[in-house]
Amino acid sequence: MDLQSTIRSIPDFPKPGILFRDITTLLQNPAALHGAIAGMTYHCQILEADVIVGIESRGFIFGPAIAQQLGVGFVPIRKPGKLPAATYTVDYALEYGTDTLEVHQDAFEAGAKAVIVDDLIATGGTAAAAAQLVTKAGATLAGFSVLIELVDLGGRSQLPNVPVKTLVSY
Ligand code: AMP
DSSP states (O other): OOSGGGSEEEETOSSTTOEEEETHHHHHSHHHHHHHHHHHHHHHHHTTOSEEEEETTTHHHHHHHHHHHHTOEEEEEBOTTOOOSOEEEEEEEOSSSEEEEEEETTSSOTTOEEEEEEEEESSSHHHHHHHHHHHHTTOEEEEEEEEEEOGGGTGGGGSOSSOEEEEEEO
16 A cells, blocks of 8 residues: 555645644545554564553554553653643743643553654654654653654754664655
């Protein structure tokens, strides 16, 4: 299955100069949706995930489907102020300004092997922040399973030294 051909590219969204890789067209296509989830599930299985971690919001599309296939649990990493119990918080740099992500302090069994799932790695800042949270909350980071990688932005170099598995590269 050629997943890349099902992803739509929208120039100048959400602002001038950004070529937005729109996965809604992949999600609409039953074979592509199946292929994306099957491929990401395979990667998470290779990484021997005990738990799948999804980053808000597009990590929530794939994460629970993968967790369900593997018979493991799902942990959400969310934007600030959304999680109701005690959280760990990480601030990270964006092109302009900063952003914040949170995870529940009791989300993981100590030492559980966690795989972080998201739709796309660009600069790697979001995934790196998620990795910090996973470690802070007492899990072991086994790797990343991400649908799309924008290779020229070098996001991998921002990440800890664990496997980064992707299905589509631009
Ligand atoms: P980054 O922290 O730079 O790796 O950005 C990652 C997040 O931003 C991903 O979760 C994507 O949803 C979103 N993103 C960044 N660049 C793009 C792009 N060109 N097309 C679609 N989504 C993007």
